[in-house]
Amino acid sequence: xxxxxxxxxxxxxxxxxxxxxxxxxxxxxxxxxxxxxxxxxxxxxxxxxxxxxxxxxxxxxxxxxxxxxxxxxxxxxxxxx
Numbered sequence: 001x002x003x004x005x006x007x008x009x010x011x012x013x014x015x016x017x018x019x020x021x022x023x024x025x026x027x028x029x030x031x032x033x034x035x036x037x038x039x040x041x042x043x044x045x046x047x048x049x050x051x052x053x054x055x056x057x058x059x060x061x062x063x064x065x066x067x068x069x070x071x072x073x074x075x076x077x078x079x080x081x
Contacts, residue, residue, distance in 0.1 A: 031079065032072045039068045 042065040049058040 029057055032075050034066055035072050035075070039072065042068065 019023060036061075042061050046058045046061040049061060
């Protein structure tokens with residue numbers, strides 16, 4: 001794929017050798033971004049449930065968070081491998 005020379009960057013090439021034009025990847029979000037946000041919320045909810053003495057609820061929320069973590073690991077493994 002030929003390199004694009006950006007007129008505003010004094011001719012600096014803006015291509016990405018792995019998947020085409022890097023300037024268009026600016027608008028793509030990372031595939032695990034939403035999952036990581038959900039994971040952080042669930043982990044916080046589990047912590048607060050534990051602090052309030054509701055161990056059963058904390059365990060249920062932690063199990064959900066573990067499933068999301070496994071999904072994140074699977075997605076990241078696919079993108080790297």
